[in-house]
Amino acid sequence: MLDAPGGLKVIPGASGIQKMAELSTVEQAAVVHAFSEIDQDLDVLLVDTAAGISASVVNFARACQEIIIVVCDEPTSLTDAYAFIKLLNRDYGLSHFHVIANMVQSIQQGQSLFQKLTKVTDAYLDVALQYEGMVPYDEYLRKAVQKQTPVLEAFPGCKASLALKTIAGKIEQWPLKAQAGGYIEFFIERMIQYGSEEYAA
DSSP states (O other): OEEEGGGEEEOOOOSSOGGGGGOOHHHHHHHHHHHHTOOSOOSOOOOOOOSSOOHHHHHHHHTSSSOEEEEESSHHHHHHHHHHHHHHHHHHOOOEEEEEEEEESSHHHHHHHHHHHHHHHHHHOOOEEEEEEEEEOOHHHHHHHHHTSOHHHHOTTSHHHHHHHHHHHHHTTSOOOOSOOSSOOTTHHHHHHHOOTTOOO
């Protein structure tokens, strides 16, 4: 666990280690339990999974109390998003998903992208998608990546930073789930035991 700007703690994923991409179901459950044993107070646990529908991605997504789908205006991105939602809905009964439009040119393009996705899910799946906003294409975001600095720290007034702040404000207002969903979940035991809003995933 590494200290990051803004009071964040980061546990980076392993890069280029094949074993980490092939964890068994038992090993994945052990990772989820390990997070619940962290003895520090955390406000939010954000799990950033890889794209696709591999077993580890699906199991880690199911261990979260909320699922956010990040999609950009490209056919492959929309196809991957739909496939992921379809799998979680049909195989595991999940029906509520949040959506963020990424790398769009305008507010209107972000809303249009969301409507493209909902048009397909409404036609073929029994799910509810909730639009949480968009992150615009921003040259300053690329510059922040080159500087290896979070965009909110490097360029706090740029369009991408302002959009991220707006989305974070909306997420902060989400109600905390009061009970487990029937599957192993990050921090759910502590949330139920202490009844505290300090723990949310």
